[in-house]
Amino acid sequence: AQTVTQSQPEMSVQEAETVTLSCTYDTSESDYYLFWYKQPPSRQMILVIRQEAYKQQNATENRFSVNFQKAAKSFSLKISDSQLGDAAMYFCAYAPNTGNQFYFGTGTSLTVIP
Amino acid sequence: SQTIHQWPATLVQPVGSPLSLECTVEGTSNPNLYWYRQAAGRGLQLLFYSIGIDQISSEVPQNLSASRPQDRQFILSSKKLLLSDSGFYLCAWSVVRVPDTQYFGPGTRLTVL
Numbered sequence: 005a006q007t008v009t010q011s012q013p014e015m016s017v018q019e020a021e022t023v024t025l026s027c028t029y030d031t032s033e034s035d036y037y038l039f040w041y042k043q044p045p046s047r048q049m050i051l052v053i054r055q056e057a058y059k060q061q062n063a064t065e066n067r068f069s070v071n072f073q074k075a076a077k078s079f080s081l082k083i084s085d086s087q088l089g090d091a092a093m094y095f096c097a098y099a100p101n102t103g104n105q106f107y108f109g110t111g112t113s114l115t116v117i118p
Numbered sequence: 119s120q121t122i123h124q125w126p127a128t129l130v131q132p133v134g135s136p137l138s139l140e141c142t143v144e145g146t147s148n149p150n151l152y153w154y155r156q157a158a159g160r161g162l163q164l165l166f167y168s169i170g171i172d173q174i175s176s177e178v179p180q181n182l183s184a185s186r187p188q189d190r191q192f193i194l195s196s197k198k199l200l201l202s203d204s205g206f207y208l209c210a211w212s213v214v215r216v217p218d219t220q221y222f223g224p225g226t227r228l229t230v231l
Contacts (some may be wrong), residue, residue, distance in 0.1 A: 039220075041222075042177070046224075047206055048225065049208060049224050049225075051220075083160075095162065104150050104169055104212075105167065106164075106212075106220050109158070109161060110161040111160075111161050
């Protein structure tokens with residue numbers, strides 16, 4: 005079974021500080037994609053960052069970076085210099101290259117404290 | 119560039135009434151299309167996905183159905199709504215065959231009273 009687990013239902017961070025959101029997944033596939041999506045109060049799902057499993061280098065997008073540990077099946081998101089606009093629900097997602105489905109975690113609600 | 123639209127943005131319907139939610143994608147051809155439901159404070163539940171016209175897969179048995187009358191149009195329907203159908207419905211698309219990224223529409227908030 006292919007599952008995505010986010011063990012932190014809620015997290016908080018002080019403005020300008022760094023926070024790491026955790027995600028683990030279970031798969032027998034060797035080629036797949038991993039994503040972090042942000043859902044602000046507007047509820048529009050916004051792609052934050054994506055990682056291709058065959059790439060060893062961790063993806064980065066400005067203040068957002070990931071720590072991809074393929075052997076451990078771990079995919080954490082680090083947000084540096086947190087801003088008030090980063091407050092949102094964050095979803096980790098997995099998509100195997102052999103199929104058409106995406107699998108989402110249950111989300112982590114991030115609060116940014118001014 | 120590609121855009122995805124959902125209509126309506128908000129809907130309040132009585133129990134037992136029919137439902138039709140529309141999703142359209144612009145700027146791409148033959149996309150994979152998806153319907154998700156998100157209950158308040160919860161994750162995303164995949165309802166249907168389609169890899170082409172007349173190719174729709176159902177993930178959760180329920181009183182909802184989906185259709186794809188055109189290549190870039192995906193419709194979510196119900197003949198009789200239940201209270202449990204309330205939620206936030208998201209449509210998404212991805213590139214066919216190699217779904218490397220999923221792009222979401224703005225969503226429809228459905229309240230069944």
